[in-house]
Structure formats: C-alpha cells, structure tokens
Amino acid sequence: MEGPVADYSDVEQLKLYRLVPIASPTDTNWHLAPNQGEVVVLARSSGDARVVAAEAELDYLEIDALPGDGNSTTSSSAFRNEKLYTVVDEADPAYPIEGPRGVVAGTVRVDNIRPSEL
Known part of the structure; x- marks a missing residue:
C-alpha cells in the first residue's frame, strides 16, 4: 500500500518560515x-x-561599490550561516500564507556592507 505523495510540481508552493538568531x-x-x-x-x-x-539585504551589485571579482554579497549573509541563524516552520495565523516569495515580517537592515578599512 502506497501513502500519499507530495506534489512538488508547483515550484511556487510557498510556506512560512521564521529565521531566528x-x-x-x-x-x-x-x-x-x-x-x-x-x-x-x-x-x-x-x-x-x-x-x-539574504536577498532582502543590500548587495554590492545594488550600489556604486564592488567586491573583488564583482561577486555578490548574498552568500556572506548572516541568514545563510547555520551557526548564526536557524530556520523553523512558522504557523502563526497572523502572517499571510499567500503572496509572492519574500520577507513578510521583521526588518532586514541595509547597512550590512561594512568597509574593510575605516
């Protein structure tokens, strides 16, 4: 007997997640x-x-400054670091479960790019 199979054909099937430091x-x-x-x-x-x-943060590609080799800063975001943030399912009905992929609550600062020299 086979159980129900998850439908992953709709790539825009979105869920709520909370990122917690x-x-x-x-x-x-x-x-x-x-x-x-x-x-x-x-x-x-x-x-x-x-x-x-991470995409909600300011990126070098959005301002008049570039890191070496023209790379994006998205991969160096704290949100991508498993030692800094964990991700948990969010079930609070106060948040919308329909809409575009993106940030629905919290404030993502745009001062994440820091100069290497002061």
Whole structure:
C-alpha cells in the first residue's frame, strides 16, 4: 500500500518560515555579518528561506561599490550561516500564507556592507 505523495510540481508552493538568531551576541561570526533579528519569510523550503532573507539585504551589485571579482554579497549573509541563524516552520495565523516569495515580517537592515578599512 502506497501513502500519499507530495506534489512538488508547483515550484511556487510557498510556506512560512521564521529565521531566528541562535548565536551568542559575542560570537565572532557576527563580525562577518550583522545580526538582523528575527525575520519571517514566504519561501519554497527552509534553504530557500535563507536565500529569500539574504536577498532582502543590500548587495554590492545594488550600489556604486564592488567586491573583488564583482561577486555578490548574498552568500556572506548572516541568514545563510547555520551557526548564526536557524530556520523553523512558522504557523502563526497572523502572517499571510499567500503572496509572492519574500520577507513578510521583521526588518532586514541595509547597512550590512561594512568597509574593510575605516
């Protein structure tokens, strides 16, 4: 007897996820990327939730500055660091479960790009 099979054909089937900082405020990893607090996103998966939150941050490609080799800063976001943030399913009915992929609650700061020299 076969059980129900999940339908993954709709790639825009979105769920709510909460990204929660788990590292101590004194953790040295916060020197690499700022703590953004808790954020709720609509995303395809827990991994996609990290990407959605990181994409909401300011990126070098959006301002008149570039890192070496013209790379994006999205991969260096605190949201993508499993030592800094965890991702949990969000079931609070106060948040919309329909709409576009993106941040639905919390504030994502745009001062995440820090100069290497002061």
